[in-house]
Amino acid sequence: MFDxxxxxxxxxxxxxELEIDAISALIEIPPKEDMGDYAFPCFRLAKELKKNPAxxxxxxxxxxxxNSPQWLKKTEAVGPYLNFYLNRGYYASIVLETILSELDSYxxxxxxQQRNVIVEYSSPNIAKPFHVxxxxxxxxxxxxxxIYEALGFNIIxxxxxxxxxxQFGKLIIAWRLWGDExxxxxxxxxxxxxxxxxxxxxxxxxxxxxxxxxxxxxxLENKEPAEVELWQKFRDYSLLEFNxxxxxxxxxxxxxxxxxxxxxxxxxxxxxLEAKGLLQESEGAQIVDxxxxxxxxxxxxxSDGTTIYASRDIAAIxxxxxxxxxxxxxxxxxxxxxxxxxxxxxxxxxxxxxKADQNIHVGFGSVKFKDGDFSTRKGNIILLEDLLxxxxxxxxxxxxxNNPDMxxxxxxxxxxxxxxxxxxxxxxxxxxxxxxxxxWDEMLDFEGDTxxxxxxxxxxxxxxxxxxxxxxxxQNNLDFSLLTDADEFGLIKNMYQYPEALIxxxxxxxxxxxxxxxxxxxxxFNRFYHNTSILKTEDAALRQARxxxxxxxxxxxxxxxxxxxxxxxxRM
Ligand code: ARG
Numbered sequence: 015m016f017d018x019x020x021x022x023x024x025x026x027x028x029x030x031e032l033e034i035d036a037i038s039a040l041i042e043i044p045p046k047e048d049m050g051d052y053a054f055p056c057f058r059l060a061k062e063l064k065k066n067p068a069x070x071x072x073x074x075x076x077x078x079x080x081n082s083p084q085w086l087k088k089t090e091a092v093g094p095y096l097n098f099y100l101n102r103g104y105y106a107s108i109v110l111e112t113i114l115s116e117l118d119s120y121x122x123x124x125x126x127q128q129r130n131v132i133v134e135y136s137s138p139n140i141a142k143p144f145h146v147x148x149x150x151x152x153x154x155x156x157x158x159x160x161i162y163e164a165l166g167f168n169i170i171x172x173x174x175x176x177x178x179x180x181q182f183g184k185l186i187i188a189w190r191l192w193g194d195e196x197x198x199x200x201x202x203x204x205x206x207x208x209x210x211x212x213x214x215x216x217x218x219x220x221x222x223x224x225x226x227x228x229x230x231x232x233x234l235e236n237k238e239p240a241e242v243e244l245w246q247k248f249r250d251y252s253l254l255e256f257n258x259x260x261x262x263x264x265x266x267x268x269x270x271x272x273x274x275x276x277x278x279x280x281x282x283x284x285x286x287l288e289a290k291g292l293l294q295e296s297e298g299a300q301i302v303d304x305x306x307x308x309x310x311x312x313x314x315x316x317s318d319g320t321t322i323y324a325s326r327d328i329a330a331i332x333x334x335x336x337x338x339x340x341x342x343x344x345x346x347x348x349x350x351x352x353x354x355x356x357x358x359x360x361x362x363x364x365x366x367x368x369k370a371d372q373n374i375h376v377g378f379g380s381v382k383f384k385d386g387d388f389s390t391r392k393g394n395i396i397l398l399e400d401l402l403x404x405x406x407x408x409x410x411x412x413x414x415x416n417n418p419d420m421x422x423x424x425x426x427x428x429x430x431x432x433x434x435x436x437x438x439x440x441x442x443x444x445x446x447x448x449x450x451x452x453x454w455d456e457m458l459d460f461e462g463d464t465x466x467x468x469x470x471x472x473x474x475x476x477x478x479x480x481x482x483x484x485x486x487x488x489q490n491n492l493d494f495s496l497l498t499d500a501d502e503f504g505l506i507k508n509m510y511q512y513p514e515a516l517i518x519x520x521x522x523x524x525x526x527x528x529x530x531x532x533x534x535x536x537x538x539f540n541r542f543y544h545n546t547s548i549l550k551t552e553d554a555a556l557r558q559a560r561x562x563x564x565x566x567x568x569x570x571x572x573x574x575x576x577x578x579x580x581x582x583x584x585r586m
Contacts (some may be wrong), residue, residue: 015112018105018510021085022052022098029074030059047500050090050097051507057094067094102503103495106563109510110494113566114486121513121573126167129341132334133159133169136265137347139176140252140272141185141206144259146381147348149398150450153441154378155346156265157525157578164577165520170338174330175272177249179323181210183231186244187223188213202251235277235320245274259398263434264579271330279329280321284314286332290365307360309353327358335369342372344523349377349447376523378446384453401452406433408458409466413586420585428586432466435580439465442525442578443533463533465580468571471536472582474543475568482549484561492562493555501542502563508535509570516577525578532574539567 023038030037037054044053056067056074063070071091078089085108087099113120135155138148156171163169188209197205217223234241253270260266284300287293293300298317304310314325334343345355355375363370381396388396388404410429413420420428440450440457460466478484497506508531515531518524548564551557572582 015510015513016085016108018085018100019052021083022054025078025083025086026054026074026096029077031062032059044097047504049092049095051100052098054096054098055094056096060094070094071096102498105510106494106497106502106506109506110492110497110562110566113509113569114492114562117486117569118573120569121516122164122166123513123517124166125517126162126165128166128168130338131159131162131167131169132172132338132340132343133162133346134172134174134344135159135346136256136260136267137174137176138256141181141203141210141248142176143203143207143395144256144398146396146398146401149401149437150378150381150441151346151348152260152263152265153438153579154376154446154525157442158344158346158376158520158523160577160579161516161520161525161528164516167341170269170340171267172269172271173267175249175253175270177245177272178274178277178326180228180231180320182234182245182248183227183229184213184223185210185248186230186234186241187227189244189248198251202255206248206252231320262402263438264581271333273323273326276326276329276333277321279333280315280325283325283329283332286365287314287361292361292364302361302364304357304360304364307356307363309357309360312357312361324354324358324361327354328361331358331362331367331373335367340369340372342374343369344374344376346376346378346523349379351375352377374523376446379449382449382451384451387452387454402434402437404454405437405458406430408454409433409436412458412460412466417586428583431581431583432469432586435465435469435575438579439468439529443529445526446524465575466586468532468536468575469580469582470586471539472568472571472575473585475539475564475571476584478543478548478564479561479568482557482561484565486562486565492559494559494562496553496556496559497563499546501538501545502560505535505538505542505563505567508538509566512570512574528574528577532571535567535570539564539571 019038019041020034022041023034026032026037027034036058040054040058042053042055044050054071056070059065059070060067068091071094074096075089075091078086082088085101085104087101089099090097116122133155135158136148136152138144159169159171185206189206192209192212194205197208213223213227230241234245249272284293287302292302293314294303294311295301296311299313300315301311301313304312312324313322314328316322331343334340347355352375355373359370359373359375362373383396388401406429409432410425413429413432414425417425436457440452443463444450456462457464458466460470497503512528512531512535515528519527546560548557548560551560575582
């Protein structure tokens, strides 16, 4: 698409000595519409030209107004600022024609050049409940992966399952003592949690269980068939349950290699660290000193020779490097693990690992609930499934209320889609390092900053198009240069900025940046809708152009929502 900022920069560059890039970086978007669409402060040039900045602004403006390019309406010098006013009709034509021809691909690009980007997310622990914290990494990780994919990167989606560690010894013993096959088949995680909890509650009376568990884990590490078989069974059953949740939420992975997989590669890590002289003994354990990074030492092997969480992560990085030769290796994991990743990355840096700076920990805050908004089924852990079910149930009441003649089946289906979307949006709408507070009234508010609001706006646009029998393939006859009103121009600007927002969201690992753009667009669209009687527009050409604008808005809202895993519905 025509790059208006670049065009502004080129025109300034033609009259000065500054490089285009330097100019481009100085260009601002004025806070108010009447100050122009782009502005260039002339202070920098004042130094180079040894002239007063206001004088420079005035001279460039005079020149540009004399031989103004097609995209430019006029420039104005206001003090040291050079303000640019775009030719709105031209702008509308460029932007809308691009959207109507690119449709689903609008915003996508190939800047990634198919380089490999690993996004690791979700990574729940086998045999443990899938709680609302795991939902955060799952939803955020999927959105980040989708955004990078849209920018032309080749994405490897990894689920680093917590399927290893001493707790599996305990689970094996507990299962042998109290496990119930039928219950496992029916509700795997509930059953595994039950025996695991029981193990801890009887430890006081039967302390010998602790030793038995340690022995069971040792046997598992030695790959004894009986222990491996049980471990495999726990893993398979747990995954069955996780996959049901993933399917419901539209989440997918390319790879489920968990910690156990990397555990086998630890000898290689130890050998490498030893060869580089980085391993030290400390109280029987093997460690890498990280004082130069202001970090605590990283333990590689415990005194009994077993591996830990961090060593498995180091092994995983070596494996990922070898297998995918990655451009970026992104970990979507909560902020409490910041120190862990700093240690892991620092160890690699110390070894001289070439990609040490291409490993990125993308942290996020914690999940809270407004007082009294959630009663838990199990202690204070809130299960994702309960959260989803409640959201869908509440949404169903609203949808049924708003649509008296919708069939029961459609109500159910719409409620499932909208209810899940409301949850996803709540996870993603704010900067990821902030804590989230779930508040039902807020997240299901059809007028608030919510998924239902955005989806409702989309459905509204669709319904206008349907009433007008608008067919998007008739775009050739549309004269978008008629769309020059402030409301129309504002909407078109939002859509022009969408591809930039997508890139920025990727750079900062912040889907919220993309969503903010979509939500601005939706607000502005609703304002336009209230101020303009689109269907009753008398001038036929203007009416058609406005319908084309409505269609473009629906395309951009849909594209943005889909990237964060939300599928808008046609009516609700
Ligand atoms: N399983 C861990 C947990 O639930 C998260 C794993 C994060 N990923 C990693 N490579 N360490 O806390």
